[in-house]
Amino acid sequence: CVVTGSSSAMAQLRTLALLLGLSAWLADAFYLPGVAPQDFKKKDVMFLKVNKLSSIKNQLPYEYYSLPYCRPEKIVQSAENLGEVLRGDRIENSLYQIQMRVDEQCKVLCRIESLSSAQAKAFRTKVEDDYRVNMILDNLPVAMVKMRKDDKSNTLVKTYERGFPVGFKASLEGQTEVKYFLHNHLRFTILYHKDAQTDLARIVGFEVEPFSVKHDYEAPWDKNSPVLNTCNPGRMIYVTHDTPPQPVQEGVEAIFSYDVKFVASDIRWASRWDTYLLMMDDQIHWFSIINSVMIVLFLTGMVAMIMMRTLMRDIKQYNQLESNEDAQEETGWKLVHGDVFRPPQHASLLATYVGTGVQIFGMSMVTMMFALLGFLSPANRGGLMTAMLMMFVFMGLFAGYFSARLYKSFRGEEWKKTTLRTALLFPGVCFVIFFCLNMLIWGQKSSGAVPFGTLFALCFLWFGISVPLVFVGSYFGYKKPAPEDPVRTNKIPRQIPEQPWYMNPVFSCLVGGVLPFGAVFIELFFILTSMWLQQFYYLFGFLALVFAILCVTCTEITIVLCYFQLCSEDYHWWWRSYFTSGSSALYLFAYSAFYFYSKLDITKTVPMLMYFGYMTMVSFGFFCLTGTIGFYACYVFVRKIYSAVKID
Numbered sequence: 001c002v003v004t005g006s007s008s009a010m011a012q013l014r015t016l017a018l019l020l021g022l023s024a025w026l027a028d029a030f031y032l033p034g035v036a037p038q039d040f041k042k043k044d045v046m047f048l049k050v051n052k053l054s055s056i057k058n059q060l061p062y063e064y065y066s067l068p069y070c071r072p073e074k075i076v077q078s079a080e081n082l083g084e085v086l087r088g089d090r091i092e093n094s095l096y097q098i099q100m101r102v103d104e105q106c107k108v109l110c111r112i113e114s115l116s117s118a119q120a121k122a123f124r125t126k127v128e129d130d131y132r133v134n135m136i137l138d139n140l141p142v143a144m145v146k147m148r149k150d151d152k153s154n155t156l157v158k159t160y161e162r163g164f165p166v167g168f169k170a171s172l173e174g175q176t177e178v179k180y181f182l183h184n185h186l187r188f189t190i191l192y193h194k195d196a197q198t199d200l201a202r203i204v205g206f207e208v209e210p211f212s213v214k215h216d217y218e219a220p221w222d223k224n225s226p227v228l229n230t231c232n233p234g235r236m237i238y239v240t241h242d243t244p245p246q247p248v249q250e251g252v253e254a255i256f257s258y259d260v261k262f263v264a265s266d267i268r269w270a271s272r273w274d275t276y277l278l279m280m281d282d283q284i285h286w287f288s289i290i291n292s293v294m295i296v297l298f299l300t301g302m303v304a305m306i307m308m309r310t311l312m313r314d315i316k317q318y319n320q321l322e323s324n325e326d327a328q329e330e331t332g333w334k335l336v337h338g339d340v341f342r343p344p345q346h347a348s349l350l351a352t353y354v355g356t357g358v359q360i361f362g363m364s365m366v367t368m369m370f371a372l373l374g375f376l377s378p379a380n381r382g383g384l385m386t387a388m389l390m391m392f393v394f395m396g397l398f399a400g401y402f403s404a405r406l407y408k409s410f411r412g413e414e415w416k417k418t419t420l421r422t423a424l425l426f427p428g429v430c431f432v433i434f435f436c437l438n439m440l441i442w443g444q445k446s447s448g449a450v451p452f453g454t455l456f457a458l459c460f461l462w463f464g465i466s467v468p469l470v471f472v473g474s475y476f477g478y479k480k481p482a483p484e485d486p487v488r489t490n491k492i493p494r495q496i497p498e499q500p501w502y503m504n505p506v507f508s509c510l511v512g513g514v515l516p517f518g519a520v521f522i523e524l525f526f527i528l529t530s531m532w533l534q535q536f537y538y539l540f541g542f543l544a545l546v547f548a549i550l551c552v553t554c555t556e557i558t559i560v561l562c563y564f565q566l567c568s569e570d571y572h573w574w575w576r577s578y579f580t581s582g583s584s585a586l587y588l589f590a591y592s593a594f595y596f597y598s599k600l601d602i603t604k605t606v607p608m609l610m611y612f613g614y615m616t617m618v619s620f621g622f623f624c625l626t627g628t629i630g631f632y633a634c635y636v637f638v639r640k641i642y643s644a645v646k647i648d
Contacts, residue, residue, distance in 0.1 A: 037269045039200040040100040048096040051134035052447050056533050058129040059607040060446040061088035068119040070095050070110035070256050083382025088448035104260040106231035112254040123248045124180045132163035138203040139379050145207050160276050164210040180248040183210035185239050186258040191265040204265050204272040212245035215255040277538050292519050296549050303556050333566035338490035343410040344574035348418045355403025355422040357628020362395035371540040396466040400473030408482040419474035423467040430617045437613045440606050486643035496570050503568050513583030515557045519549045528595050554581035558630035559637045577634035582627025589619040
């Protein structure tokens, strides 16, 4: 026993070291640059593009030109992938003129002679909701520099905050009234890395510092070459934060201007995203991961020891029984051998949910593999969402196959009906929620509203590719012979004895969902922060480790509770094994509600409905995923233990 325990402990330590070493290698923001580098000569023209207006207070994105900013004569939209459209990105051209390594001072963009009532209201509304402006230069998003203290080195580290505010609210000195002010002057700092052998350079950073300044100029206004008194490099007058700000009022003149400054940098082009992806709270992350791994490995060892020793003793005792009199005195899981493989109620629906879970599991695994290999670069906006959608569509083949295989093992005959339900249930629920939310978002005139052309493309992916693949997989799955049960099923169902209170199905399922949720809730915080607080998420090494922990915990808790259920002579394990681990989705939704009220400042109805609608879809998918993992673990476990005993 001592030798066995030592070997088990050493094996667990080796597994822990391997997992931590692998996650340490993958946890860093490993990525491929995503696009080919572009070299610029001196004075080459670079195109600054504008993107959506975004807010963490009001989650609805809007097009840049929904505000009365300076606009070109013809607005040209850049080609976008499916993920960008679903995210609400709208990338368009702008009037900003930038030449490579040519500094500009006090360059006037345009002038609004008098803000109308509608224009002033639009600016005030966006300032009130804390909207931020997003721009793109050489595929890099604009960001404000924010210095943060690194607790490990006790030094200040440069981090980026995406975009810049439309404006701000404040009261002027000596006044109590709160007024709205507009950021109408931008100071761009463009970092470049110059090739030592040639005159070519690459953009490695795009920073901005916004100012609010009430511009004054020499009358009359010269449209071609205006002379500003508040910003004039010839007179050594520059914009500062002490300059009187630009108010947002009806009838007030507004002049938009900008500076451009180029700064040489040692950052190489392949590493230019590192500052965007910098994670300052990695100690908390590592502590939570190590804590979860230690608990799970300890639990794995305990469960394996208890289950193996108990099961081996049970199987040995059952196989040593020789007389019928002894068999009649049996108690435990062997007594239900004639009913344990009896098809459950609503067998077709169970097969549908299992097939859906296999589809989501396959999508998650393949997408995570590509992300770990660095193919889903943050430079490829919308790439992650596009990859997830495409993988879900193509995984319909496996959904149909596993759904049909399970349904045939139940001796079901309506395989076409089950296949159709597998193809339509989860996508249908998500599409109904998504379509209703899209109508509400469209009513708010937000760029987050998906155009009908994109909706048609989604329907084509669903009905044109996913549904046929589900039928193809189901055809091959149903055509294959069903696996034989290790024991025969009696014609007359056995009566189930009265169960103790702790074996109540609702109670045991709710208890079973605690452990899988506990393994992922820390990582869930980072994912929700990325989704709703407009931050980059590229910690796929951590995510892969947490996903592995989730699979292990779902497997363990379902097997343990299934064993206790069978020992209580209750053979209705099919659905309960699915709900045991699947109930973790209830805790996920409850945690998302807690996150909403504790971390977010959403007060308007449509963003609130959007949040809970999307989290309902996420929770439903998590239910199918974890339920399927637990079900198949229990399915394999039950077949193994009943094939190991001798049944007369």
